[in-house]
Amino acid sequence: MIRNDQIVEGEPSNLSASIVATLKEQIIHWHYPPEHRLTEVELCKTFNVSRSPVREALRVLATDGFVKKLPNRGYVVRQHNIHEIEELYEVRVALELYAVECLARRGPLNENDKEDLVKLKRTWTDLLNGSSKKAEELARLDTQFHETLAHAAGNKTLLRHLRTINERLMLFRMIDFDKVDRAKSTCHQHLKILKCITAKDTPGARAAMQQNIDEGRNNVHTAIKDALARAYSMKT
Amino acid sequence: MIRNDQIVEGEPSNLSASIVATLKEQIIHWHYPPEHRLTEVELCKTFNVSRSPVREALRVLATDGFVKKLPNRGYVVRQHNIHEIEELYEVRVALELYAVECLARRGPLNENDKEDLVKLKRTWTDLLNGSSKKAEELARLDTQFHETLAHAAGNKTLLRHLRTINERLMLFRMIDFDKVDRAKSTCHQHLKILKCITAKDTPGARAAMQQNIDEGRNNVHTAIKDALARAYSMKT
DNA sequence: GTAGACCGAATTGTATACAATTTGTAGAGT
DNA sequence: ACTCTACAAATTGTATACAATTCGGTCTAC
The missing domain is CATH 1.20.120.530 (GntR ligand-binding domain-like)
Incomplete structure (x- = not known):
C-alpha cells in the first residue's frame, strides 16, 4: 500500500515517485519473477491509486532499465541474464x-x-x-x-x-x-x-x-x- | 506539432515517446533558454495533445537529466554549467x-x-x-x-x-x-x-x-x- | 479436421474532470 | 510606508471516462 506520508520530507504528495521507489525495491528483492507482466490496473489495485501515477512510474522504471515496455502491451519485469x-x-x-x-x-x-x-x-x-x-x-x-x-x-x-x-x-x-x-x-x-x-x-x-x-x-x-x-x- | 505518423516503424501510436524525442531535440538545439519553465498546458497547446502524454514525457526527461522537476511547480530546462x-x-x-x-x-x-x-x-x-x-x-x-x-x-x-x-x-x-x-x-x-x-x-x-x-x-x-x-x- | 474471419473481453493510449497546492496580490491593520 | 492575512488565479497532482489496439476463442467454410 502506497501512502503519501511515506514520502520523504521536502517532496510533497507525489504518488508516482513513491510507486517508483516501491516497485524498484520489490523488483530488487525478487518479489516478481523475471518477465512477469505488470498490468496497470493490477498495480492500481495493489497500490490503491489511479492509473495516472502508475503509468508515469512505469515509464520511469522503463528508462531506468528495471522493466521493459512492450508497445501497446504494457510492461514486464526485465530479465537480467x-x-x-x-x-x-x-x-x-x-x-x-x-x-x-x-x-x-x-x-x-x-x-x-x-x-x-x-x-x-x-x-x-x-x-x-x-x-x-x-x-x-x-x-x-x-x-x-x-x-x-x-x-x-x-x-x-x-x-x-x-x-x-x-x-x-x-x-x-x-x-x-x-x-x-x-x-x-x-x-x-x-x-x-x-x-x-x-x-x-x-x-x-x-x-x-x-x-x-x-x-x-x-x-x-x-x-x-x-x-x-x-x-x-x-x-x- | 506532434503527430502519430511521425513515429518510428514498429512503435505504434505513442505520443509520449515522440514528445520526449522532440523536446530533447529542442533542448539540445537551444530552443529554450536554461531554467526556462516548461508548463504542462503550454506544451499541450504547442503539441496539440492532452496532459497525460506530456506529463509522462516530462518525467522521463527529468530522469534523463534534461529537465529539472520542482515539486508541485512543474519543470524547468536544466542549466548546464x-x-x-x-x-x-x-x-x-x-x-x-x-x-x-x-x-x-x-x-x-x-x-x-x-x-x-x-x-x-x-x-x-x-x-x-x-x-x-x-x-x-x-x-x-x-x-x-x-x-x-x-x-x-x-x-x-x-x-x-x-x-x-x-x-x-x-x-x-x-x-x-x-x-x-x-x-x-x-x-x-x-x-x-x-x-x-x-x-x-x-x-x-x-x-x-x-x-x-x-x-x-x-x-x-x-x-x-x-x-x-x-x-x-x-x-x- | 483445419484455416481463416470475426467478435468480444482485456488492456493500453489519450483526453478530460476534479482536488490540492502554490503564488501573487489586494487590502486591512499597525 | 511596511507587514501580515486572506483570497483568487494558475498550476500541478490524481482520478475517471472514452478511444484504439491486441489477443483469445468461437464459429463458419472448405
Whole structure:
C-alpha cells in the first residue's frame, strides 16, 4: 500500500515517485519473477491509486532499465541474464576505477568528503573487529562505501550513473549477501582501498578496487545460477 | 506539432515517446533558454495533445537529466554549467577508454561489428580526402563513430549510458561544431584510434582516444562562454 | 479436421474532470 | 510606508471516462 506520508520530507504528495521507489525495491528483492507482466490496473489495485501515477512510474522504471515496455502491451519485469550482469559489472569497473583514481590523485575535494572517508574507515574497522551485521545491512554498507568514494571524487554525474548501475546489480547482490558472510574479506579490501587513497598511491588504489569488484562479481556469478533457477521455478 | 505518423516503424501510436524525442531535440538545439519553465498546458497547446502524454514525457526527461522537476511547480530546462560539462566529459572518458581498451584487447565480438569498423575507416578517410560536410552532419558522424566503437566492444549497457551522456553533451557540441570546422584533426584522430585497435595496441588506442576526447573538451570549453552569454541574453 | 474471419473481453493510449497546492496580490491593520 | 492575512488565479497532482489496439476463442467454410 502506497501512502503519501511515506514520502520523504521536502517532496510533497507525489504518488508516482513513491510507486517508483516501491516497485524498484520489490523488483530488487525478487518479489516478481523475471518477465512477469505488470498490468496497470493490477498495480492500481495493489497500490490503491489511479492509473495516472502508475503509468508515469512505469515509464520511469522503463528508462531506468528495471522493466521493459512492450508497445501497446504494457510492461514486464526485465530479465537480467548472466551476460547483462557482466555488462553492468564492466561499466561499474570503468566508473569506479576512474573515481578512485581521481580520488587517489587529487584527494577529496572538500572537508565534508574528507570526514566521510574517515567515517568509512571507522565503520569498516569496527566491522573487521567483530561487530556483526545482517546480510542486508552489509549489502547496504557496501553500496554506501562505493558511493561515498564516488561522491568524494566530486563528480555528481558519475555518482548518478553509478547509482543506477548499482541499483540494478542489487538484484543479484541481495542473493549473494544472503547466502554467505563475506564480511572479513570485504573489510580488508575496503580498508586497503582507503589506505591507498590517503597514501596517494594511484595504481594501488586502482588495483585494490579492481580486486574488490572482481571478487564481488565472481561471488555473484556463482550465486546467479541458483537465483535464475529459483526464478524459473517461480514463473512456472 | 506532434503527430502519430511521425513515429518510428514498429512503435505504434505513442505520443509520449515522440514528445520526449522532440523536446530533447529542442533542448539540445537551444530552443529554450536554461531554467526556462516548461508548463504542462503550454506544451499541450504547442503539441496539440492532452496532459497525460506530456506529463509522462516530462518525467522521463527529468530522469534523463534534461529537465529539472520542482515539486508541485512543474519543470524547468536544466542549466548546464561549465562544471557539469566537465563532469559529463569525465564520465565519457571513463566509459570510452574502457570500451576502446576492450576493443583493442579482444577485437570486435562479431562479423557485423568488424564490418562497422571498416565502414568507419572508409567514412573518415573520405572526409579526410576532401568530401566536406555541414557542421551538424559532422557532429552526427562524430557521435556515430564513438557509439559504433562502444557497440563493437559488445557492451549494450555501456553503450546506453554513453548515449545519455553524449546526448546531453550534444547541447554544447552543436555550438562548437557550428563555429569551427575541425574536420581534419578529428579525421586524423579517429583513423589513429582505428589503426591502434586493429594493431591490438591497447595503450596506443587509449592514448588516442584520450587525446580525441580532450581536444573536443577543450574546443567546447572555449565555445561555452559565448553560449552561456547568448543564453543569458535570451533569458533577459 | 483445419484455416481463416470475426467478435468480444482485456488492456493500453489519450483526453478530460476534479482536488490540492502554490503564488501573487489586494487590502486591512499597525 | 511596511507587514501580515486572506483570497483568487494558475498550476500541478490524481482520478475517471472514452478511444484504439491486441489477443483469445468461437464459429463458419472448405
